[in-house]
Amino acid sequence: MLSVVTLVRNRNRMLRDFLRGWSSQDLEELEVVVVRAGGYEDPTEATVDGPTPTVRHVTLPTGLDSEAIAYSHARNAGAAAARGDRLVFCDADTMPAPGCARRLHDALGDHDALITGDVRYLPPDVDLSRPVESLVALARPNPGRPTPPAAPGEVDLTWRHELVWGLCMGLRTTTFRDLGGFDESFCGYAGEDTDLATAVRSSGRPAGAVGGAVVLHQHHDSFEPPLHQLRATVANAQRYRDKWGAWPMEGWLTRFASAGLVEWRNDVVEVLRDPTPDEVEAHRCRVAAPFR
Known part of the structure; x- marks a missing residue:
């Protein structure tokens, strides 16, 4: 069984599209585990019509649902609730195209590896009710990543491990447990997925992408670099x-x-000051660059 684990906070609109995408898959042995990482929206209300995979809901304990999402703990909690022998961590602001689940499932059956799908980015203001095929045609790849195989189901295991991100990353459940899951000393935003990828590499297992396992990223405002998460990013780095x-x-x-926000020496990085609200806002990205 393939277990898809996602975290959500106040993104029920995106979560509905996420669940709609997984409900359209042709894989019967599929479940989705939704971890509520705080927020005022109840993700159990983000239901979709029609056939759906089994959906399990997990809520973080009190104290772990502050504004600084406990990403490592939340993902581990989702994995602990999962019942599949194959795990995929996928962000709630994504949508899988048809065939994605089966190709990820089969790839993890054939390879004890860290895998990702064919991640593509949608531009702003797209009507997500359109047929998924037309959404795939609109989406663009990340130019900083290798091109996944063109053939559906083909697996390229020559990728650098750090190029497999928490946006979409999969591995066998036994491997995840052998590695100890996500390191919970990584607190809040950034780095916990790179740490797990490095642990996979250290274990001698390869990493790569699965052709035809298309995952569409729904556009939303972001910050580049993430000044709003400066202290968490620095601490995790x-x-x-x-x-x-x-x-x-x-x-x-x-x-x-x-x-002038940090001092970065050979083996130490230290926060000098926090960014001002104006500095944070100046780094808000409202367009999908560079993935137009």
Whole structure:
């Protein structure tokens, strides 16, 4: 069985599209685990009409649902509730195209590896009620990632592990447990997925992408770099450096340093000041660049 684990906070509109996409799959052995990571919206209300996979709901304990989402803990809680022998962590602001579930399921059956789908990004203001095929035609790949195989179901296991992100990452349940799951010392935003990917690499397992397992990212405003998550990003980058001896998220750290927000030395990064509200707002991205 394939278990799809997602986190959600106040994104019921997106969650409905997420569930609609998974309900259209041709895989019977499929379940979705929805972890409520705080917020005022009740994700059990984000139901869809028609046939759906089994949906399990998990709510984080009190104290773990603050504004700083406990990503590692939440994903581990979702994985603990999952019943499948194959796990895929997929963000609630995505939609799978038809055939995605079966191709991910089969790839994990054939390969003890870290995998991702063919992730593509939708532009703003798209009518998500359109047929999925037309949405796939509108979506664009991330130019910073390799091109997944063109043939549906083909698996390319030559990717660098750090290119498999929490947006869509899958592995066997036994492998996830053997590796200890997500490291919960990574608190809040950023880095916990790169840490798990590095643990997979350290275990000798490969990483790559599955052709035809198309996952569409729904557009929403974002921040580049994530000044609104400065302290969590810096703390998690330092945690990764201390653990693995290398820096993750170097592009973000470079931009934080250039803005005078952090001091970044060889083995230490230190917050000098928090960004002002105007600085944060100036880095808001309302268009889908560079994925137009």
